[in-house]
Amino acid sequence: MAEQSVLNRRDVTRDIFSASIGSVACCYTGQPFDTVKVRMQTNPSAFPSVGFTSTSIIKNEGAAALWKGAVPTAMGMVAENAMAFGVNEALKRAFPDEAKTDPTKRPDLLKPFLMGAITGCCSATVLLPSEVVKAKTQVVIGNAEASSADVYKKMIKRQGLRSLFIGFDAQIMRDAPFYAFFFGTYELNCYLFRTFVPSMPEELNYFLSGGFAGMLGWAAAMPFDVPKTNVQASWDSRVVGSYFPELIRIAKERGPLALYTGLIPTIARAFPANAALFLGVEMGKKFFDKFLWA
Numbered sequence: 001m002a003e004q005s006v007l008n009r010r011d012v013t014r015d016i017f018s019a020s021i022g023s024v025a026c027c028y029t030g031q032p033f034d035t036v037k038v039r040m041q042t043n044p045s046a047f048p049s050v051g052f053t054s055t056s057i058i059k060n061e062g063a064a065a066l067w068k069g070a071v072p073t074a075m076g077m078v079a080e081n082a083m084a085f086g087v088n089e090a091l092k093r094a095f096p097d098e099a100k101t102d103p104t105k106r107p108d109l110l111k112p113f114l115m116g117a118i119t120g121c122c123s124a125t126v127l128l129p130s131e132v133v134k135a136k137t138q139v140v141i142g143n144a145e146a147s148s149a150d151v152y153k154k155m156i157k158r159q160g161l162r163s164l165f166i167g168f169d170a171q172i173m174r175d176a177p178f179y180a181f182f183f184g185t186y187e188l189n190c191y192l193f194r195t196f197v198p199s200m201p202e203e204l205n206y207f208l209s210g211g212f213a214g215m216l217g218w219a220a221a222m223p224f225d226v227p228k229t230n231v232q233a234s235w236d237s238r239v240v241g242s243y244f245p246e247l248i249r250i251a252k253e254r255g256p257l258a259l260y261t262g263l264i265p266t267i268a269r270a271f272p273a274n275a276a277l278f279l280g281v282e283m284g285k286k287f288f289d290k291f292l293w294a
Contacts, residue, residue: 006093010293012086017292018284019085023077025280030273031073032066037262037269038138041229044254050265069134072148076130084123085281088183091115107191113184120179124171129164131171135232162239170228170243178221186213186278206282207275214274218266223259225266226250 036054039047047053057065092115099107137151155163189209193200218225227247231237237246250258 006090011089011093013293014285014288015086015089016082017288018281019081020078021284021287022085022277022280023081024074026081026273026277027070027074027077028067029276030269031070033265033269033273034073035066035068035138036265038135038229038233040262040265041226042135042139042233044258044261050268053265068140069137069148072130072133072137076127076134079130080123080127081277081281083126084119084179087122088115088119088179091118107187109184109188109191112187113180116183117176117180119183120175120177121172123179124168124175127175128168128171132164132166132232135229136235139233158235165239166237167228167231167239167243169240170224170231170246173243174221174224174228177224178217181220182213182217182274185216186210189213203279203283207279210278211271211275213278214270215267217274218270219263222263222266226259226261 032054035057036047036050039053039057040050047056054066095111095115097108097111099105133148133152133155136155137148140151159166186209189212190205193205193209224247227243227250230250231242231246234242247259254261
């Protein structure tokens with residue numbers, strides 16, 4: 001019975017559907033910021049600031065270049081968030097918070113952080129191939145071999161299928177802390193808004209809580225994201241073993257603050273993208289319950 005309640009068909013379908021809706025909204029809202037961030041992280045001497053990088057991309061490659069890698073990113077986000085929200089919701093059903101059924105009890109605010117870390121380790125395995133393709137696509141300057149399909153073919157030709165799993169350790173190191181803060185602070189924010197701003201509409205609560213959760217998640221994960229991006233954008237990296245040497249190299253050559261390169265566009269992207277994500281997910285759940293599977 002416990003297994004049925006955790007992995008029952010209706011709830012799993014609902015989790016995947018709502019995560020897919022939120023993922024598409026998140027991707028196309030935040031992709032321009034992500035492209036700027038990747039350029040700054042992989043080539044800081046050529047792209048020293050957010051303004052310069054944005055202007056340079058638009059001037060030399062056109063505004064559409066800001067959405068480079070959007071298609072594999074959207075596909076990866078659907079897979080990632082289906083896994084992430086699916087695992088997280090399953091963990092909530094497996095280890096329910098008594099405050100959900102008893103409003104007199106204060107919710108456990110630590111459990112969502114722990115569940116988030118577990119979720120991050122699971123989702124990293126799904127996200128990895130699209131992240132590698134995206135990173136290599138975004139650092140291509142100009143239009144030559146700039147499509148995701150071209151990059152994918154070149155990867156398979158040079159390194160075979162293992163090229164899709166480059167930087168596996170880097171992905172785990174980035175995603176575990178990110179999802180711990182992502183889901184943990186979302187639940188915390190929702191609780192705080194409901195407690196101290198009880199008149200706030202639920203939709204606005206989802207939007208603001210999701211936006212702030214994304215910002216805090218990326219602030220926590222940023223030092224791990226910079227070496228991850230460099231590892232996955234390189235054509236000489238290994239599946240496991242390139243991450244820590246790259247982290248140490250960046251810290252030694254450019255200083256510890258270099259691990260926060262791209263923080264401004266990342267945080268700027270995080271609020272609207274993750275606000276759209278969580279709002280899409282929560283509205284997707286309501287749509288599913290009302291129109292698809294009552």
